[in-house]
Amino acid sequence: MGSANNGKKKKVTFDDIAKYTGFSKTTISRYFNFPDSLTLDNQEIISNALIDLDYKENKVARILANGKTEFIGVIIPNMLNHYYSEMLNRILQTYGDFGYKFLVFLGNEQEETERKYIQELLAYNIEGLIVMSFTLSSEELAKLPIPVVTIEREDRYVSSVNTDNYMGGVQAASLLARHNCDILVHINTADTTPERPAYGRIRGFLDICEEKKLNHRLIYVERGDSFEEMQESLGEVFRELDTSYSGMKKGIFVSGDTRANILLNFLIRKYGSLPEDYRIVGFDDSPISREAVIPISTVGQQIDRMAYEAVSLLVEQMDERRKRKPVPLQEPVHRVITPILIRRETTEQKN
Amino acid sequence: MGSANNGKKKKVTFDDIAKYTGFSKTTISRYFNFPDSLTLDNQEIISNALIDLDYKENKVARILANGKTEFIGVIIPNMLNHYYSEMLNRILQTYGDFGYKFLVFLGNEQEETERKYIQELLAYNIEGLIVMSFTLSSEELAKLPIPVVTIEREDRYVSSVNTDNYMGGVQAASLLARHNCDILVHINTADTTPERPAYGRIRGFLDICEEKKLNHRLIYVERGDSFEEMQESLGEVFRELDTSYSGMKKGIFVSGDTRANILLNFLIRKYGSLPEDYRIVGFDDSPISREAVIPISTVGQQIDRMAYEAVSLLVEQMDERRKRKPVPLQEPVHRVITPILIRRETTEQKN
Numbered sequence: 001m002g003s004a005n006n007g008k009k010k011k012v013t014f015d016d017i018a019k020y021t022g023f024s025k026t027t028i029s030r031y032f033n034f035p036d037s038l039t040l041d042n043q044e045i046i047s048n049a050l051i052d053l054d055y056k057e058n059k060v061a062r063i064l065a066n067g068k069t070e071f072i073g074v075i076i077p078n079m080l081n082h083y084y085s086e087m088l089n090r091i092l093q094t095y096g097d098f099g100y101k102f103l104v105f106l107g108n109e110q111e112e113t114e115r116k117y118i119q120e121l122l123a124y125n126i127e128g129l130i131v132m133s134f135t136l137s138s139e140e141l142a143k144l145p146i147p148v149v150t151i152e153r154e155d156r157y158v159s160s161v162n163t164d165n166y167m168g169g170v171q172a173a174s175l176l177a178r179h180n181c182d183i184l185v186h187i188n189t190a191d192t193t194p195e196r197p198a199y200g201r202i203r204g205f206l207d208i209c210e211e212k213k214l215n216h217r218l219i220y221v222e223r224g225d226s227f228e229e230m231q232e233s234l235g236e237v238f239r240e241l242d243t244s245y246s247g248m249k250k251g252i253f254v255s256g257d258t259r260a261n262i263l264l265n266f267l268i269r270k271y272g273s274l275p276e277d278y279r280i281v282g283f284d285d286s287p288i289s290r291e292a293v294i295p296i297s298t299v300g301q302q303i304d305r306m307a308y309e310a311v312s313l314l315v316e317q318m319d320e321r322r323k324r325k326p327v328p329l330q331e332p333v334h335r336v337i338t339p340i341l342i343r344r345e346t347t348e349q350k351n
Numbered sequence: 352m353g354s355a356n357n358g359k360k361k362k363v364t365f366d367d368i369a370k371y372t373g374f375s376k377t378t379i380s381r382y383f384n385f386p387d388s389l390t391l392d393n394q395e396i397i398s399n400a401l402i403d404l405d406y407k408e409n410k411v412a413r414i415l416a417n418g419k420t421e422f423i424g425v426i427i428p429n430m431l432n433h434y435y436s437e438m439l440n441r442i443l444q445t446y447g448d449f450g451y452k453f454l455v456f457l458g459n460e461q462e463e464t465e466r467k468y469i470q471e472l473l474a475y476n477i478e479g480l481i482v483m484s485f486t487l488s489s490e491e492l493a494k495l496p497i498p499v500v501t502i503e504r505e506d507r508y509v510s511s512v513n514t515d516n517y518m519g520g521v522q523a524a525s526l527l528a529r530h531n532c533d534i535l536v537h538i539n540t541a542d543t544t545p546e547r548p549a550y551g552r553i554r555g556f557l558d559i560c561e562e563k564k565l566n567h568r569l570i571y572v573e574r575g576d577s578f579e580e581m582q583e584s585l586g587e588v589f590r591e592l593d594t595s596y597s598g599m600k601k602g603i604f605v606s607g608d609t610r611a612n613i614l615l616n617f618l619i620r621k622y623g624s625l626p627e628d629y630r631i632v633g634f635d636d637s638p639i640s641r642e643a644v645i646p647i648s649t650v651g652q653q654i655d656r657m658a659y660e661a662v663s664l665l666v667e668q669m670d671e672r673r674k675r676k677p678v679p680l681q682e683p684v685h686r687v688i689t690p691i692l693i694r695r696e697t698t699e700q701k702n
Contacts, residue, residue, distance in 0.1 A: 069475070070471075071454075071475075079436055079437070079439075079440040080638075085430055085436040085440075086430070088430075088455075089430040089436075089457065092455055092456065092457040093457055093459075095457075095464075096464065101454050101456070101468075101472070101475075102455055103452050103453065103454055103455075104439075104454075104455045105443065105446065105452070106440065106444055106446075108444075113446075117446065117452075120421075120452065121452070124420070124422075124452075227638065227641055227642060258642075261642060264644075265642075265643075265644045268619065268644050269644065269645070272623030273623055287431075287578065288639075288642065290578055291578060291609075291612060291613070291616075291639065292616075292644075293615075293616045293619050293620065293643075293644040294620070
């Protein structure tokens with residue numbers, strides 16, 4: 001079939017493959033869309049023919065034939081929080097495992113823009129969606145005509161991958177309790193309502209404090225739309241704690257390493273090092289926890305595993321839909337990943 | 352046209368629109384592909400008909416008709432360096448301005464995977480490519496059948512957006528010179544070869560030092576594949592500088608805020624605050640420069656503007672290709688963005 005390789009290449013069509021192999025065009029089409037409906041021998045004959053003919057797949061034609069694009073949409077709320085950029089990082093790295101390509105959207109909480117973006121993606125026949133933003137309800141997401149998996153957000157009606165946040169709260173409070181802190185403080189954001197997975201951190205913290213009858217306090221800060229806003233609200237919290245609990249050993253569990261780092265920096269700037277009467281535990285194990293001036297102990301979300309599970313949960317559902325008689329999920333699947341407590345210098349000082 | 356809205360919706364075809372408006376199907380097709388070839392009145396008639404008929408665009412059919420997907424591929428080398436996640440952040444945010452959707456790939460310097468990914472994207476008819484990774488030469492990228500724009504990498508044969516790195520080096524060295532430092536040090540990575548835009552930082556630094564006859568030194572570190580590797584190589588540099596130039600006022604210009612932060616942390620951990628005989632200037636103005644324990648002075652790349660320029664440069668070329676007689680660029684276009692020196696506490700201490 002040298003002609004296909006001489007000079008300007010002519011596109012090899014299903015017709016060409018049919019003629020070359022002696023099969024019908026329907027059989028060739030079945031090879032691409034339902035390979036399992038052919039015998040292994042026939043699959044091999046066609047597969048060899050494609051090599052001989054130097055067949056270049058036309059993905060767009062294939063999308064028209066079977067409606068599949070190998071695209072997954074990813075919606076993240078922001079990159080201000082290092083947790084999201086790390087999760088995105090890990091999701092993108094699954095290309096090597098699954099071959100899916102990712103269309104990434106940054107939500108910024110604009111409901112209408114997010115809806116419009118999703119509608120656009122649907123018009124392009126993307127196969128699945130990973131949602132980390134909080135903007136649209138899981139009830140709305142569940143109505144989309146494609147599989148959806150959420151990560152660490154309200155997930156009542158859709159499949160999801162979350163950290164075992166309750167266990168994370170338990171781990172953090174227990175560690176601070178073991179350090180004999182006089183007061184245990186948990187700092188979380190005002191928007192952490194009971195339907196969000198992160199609310200488990202509060203429950204776990206409170207349960208341990210109540211069980212062990214520990215002096216404790218829960219502080220809510222505004223989420224903030226910029227680093228400066230986060231810094232401002234945590235600055236107030238820092239000055240208040242530093243004054244009110246002067247002379248007491250303070251164990252502070254901060255929901256999120258980005259915020260834990262801000263609090264740590266206030267301390268270092270005031271005292272030059274982390275005072276003996278402070279213990280800090282963050283949450284996430286995002287890069288900033290290692291890059292901080294003093295490496296921050298943290299409840300480590302297994303971000304790499306969560307990203308992998310989210311993509312693989314989606315791939316299972318997308319694969320199901322490729323079958324001739326797909327059986328869709330009857331109930332959403334919720335995978336829960338155990339967090340791993342990582343002790344670094346903000347709880348285990350060397351001096 | 353109530354029937355289109357009752358019960359299960361039937362897809363509205365070009366035929367339906369033609370019948371409804373009285374135009375030919377060719378005219379309807381021209382409306383979608385070359386709207387300017389119709390009078391404004393006729394454009395309006397068809398546009399209103401689409402609303403009446405509740406027409407849902409089938410993007411895949413449209414791709415087949417005009418070969419355009421409104422997809423742009425983005426290749427970033429890693430997210431270890433905060434500069435890349437910030438640039439990606441800003442690129443994604445241009446969706447609101449241009450409507451293009453981004454397929455994001457994380458290179459990790461695997462040449463073959465990167466080539467395979469690009470080939471896949473081409474098979475899907477993406478319209479343009481933004482490349483930040485260093486893996487493939489601009490000569491190879493220029494041969495791709497779609498417009499390519501690079502950011503801050505070797506760009507001889509392709510269009511690009513870069514910071515004026517030379518000016519950045521001049522700004523940093525001049526600032527340190529004004530602080531009467533006894534020794535000016537520039538730390539860069541061993542892979543910053545003359546064909547990379549970042550090499551301009553070295554030239555700018557050296558030119559100022561030579562012109563002003565300043566005691567200076569250039570130190571290369573390995574790039575490193577992880578935060579720990581970066582930390583290790585900078586730890587050696589820190590100990591060496593701290594010993595060799597003891598008692599001298601040291602002005603250190605570090606190529607990249609991620610590394611400047613590591614160096615700063617070594618200082619704070621040793622001295623509890625930034626000693627009077629140290630001045631540090633980073634490069635990028637990436638988030639870590641603000642989130643550091645002491646906010647880092649930096650040669651600010653205008654990352655938001657660079658991202659916008661890269662996408663708009665690409666959009667211009669993609670728009671050109673939509674014309675019936677496109678005139679491709681004869682020469683690559685190189686847009687250079689002026690950096691802005693941002694003075695923070697590592698050069699202007701309050702005490």
